[in-house]
Amino acid sequence: MKINGKRVVVTGASSGIGLALAEQLLSDGAHVIALCRTAPPLTAVEHIPVDLTDGSALERAFHEIGAFDILVNNAGRAYSAPIADGALAEWDEMWQVNVRALAYCSHLSLQSFPEEGGQIINISSMSGHRVPPSGGFYASTKFAVRAITEALRLELRSKGNPTRISSISPGFVDTPLLDTYFQGKEDQLKATKEAIQFLTARQIADQVMHILKTPLNVEIGDISLRSASQAV
Numbered sequence: 001m002k003i004n005g006k007r008v009v010v011t012g013a014s015s016g017i018g019l020a021l022a023e024q025l026l027s028d029g030a031h032v033i034a035l036c037r038t039a040p041p042l043t044a045v046e047h048i049p050v051d052l053t054d055g056s057a058l059e060r061a062f063h064e065i066g067a068f069d070i071l072v073n074n075a076g077r078a079y080s081a082p083i084a085d086g087a088l089a090e091w092d093e094m095w096q097v098n099v100r101a102l103a104y105c106s107h108l109s110l111q112s113f114p115e116e117g118g119q120i121i122n123i124s125s126m127s128g129h130r131v132p133p134s135g136g137f138y139a140s141t142k143f144a145v146r147a148i149t150e151a152l153r154l155e156l157r158s159k160g161n162p163t164r165i166s167s168i169s170p171g172f173v174d175t176p177l178l179d180t181y182f183q184g185k186e187d188q189l190k191a192t193k194e195a196i197q198f199l200t201a202r203q204i205a206d207q208v209m210h211i212l213k214t215p216l217n218v219e220i221g222d223i224s225l226r227s228a229s230q231a232v
Contacts, residue, residue, distance in 0.1 A: 014038040067112050067113075073105055078094070
């Protein structure tokens with residue numbers, strides 16, 4: 001599929017993977033629309049400020065966007081919040097952004113895609129495939145993303161909707177998301193970075209572009225990738 005001229009909505013595009021992806025999409029001639037609170041440092045990106053946890057605000061944002069071709073659900077929150085004694089506020093924020101907003105953006109996008117179908121890519125995590133020791137509630141949200149992705153694919157096929165849906169599940173990626181996940185555990189983050197060569201945001205963006213450029217009769221379910229130096 002050619003990217004040039006496509007209208008692409010990217011959530012959480014102000015930094016990290018979303019920003020790296022926006023840069024790549026622009027270089028391939030796409031019109032990029034960023035749904036996030038803070039404007040990306042790219043003047044060519046159309047920015048619609050929105051709180052992804054506000055359903056009414058999302059509805060207004062998608063109404064403003066109108067027709068488009070591709071949705072990348074990239075926005076996410078990560079806290080090392082255990083289930084046994086974690087903070088309810090952190091659980092709520094991860095649930096609202098990682099699960100509810102992702103599902104609702106997908107729901108709303110189906111009303112804006114062309115008749116020949118659009119494409120949805122969810123940025124998930126290896127934590128949606130196995131629970132790391134400090135995974136806590138974060139891993140639970142990523143398992144939910146995995147289920148949402150497959151559930152929507154089955155729903156679309158049953159309705160004869162040609163929209164394709166995929167996910168990408170990376171291990172550790174060097175983005176600002178890690179700062180909140182390791183908040184109060186900066187020494188642990190430093191030690192982890194010394195032990196593992198983290199993936200980069202650009203490498204994940206490359207995988208998104210790979211999915212977008214596959215032939216229209218190909219649907220990639222999930223790409224799981226981790227640093228070669230990450231054991232689990």
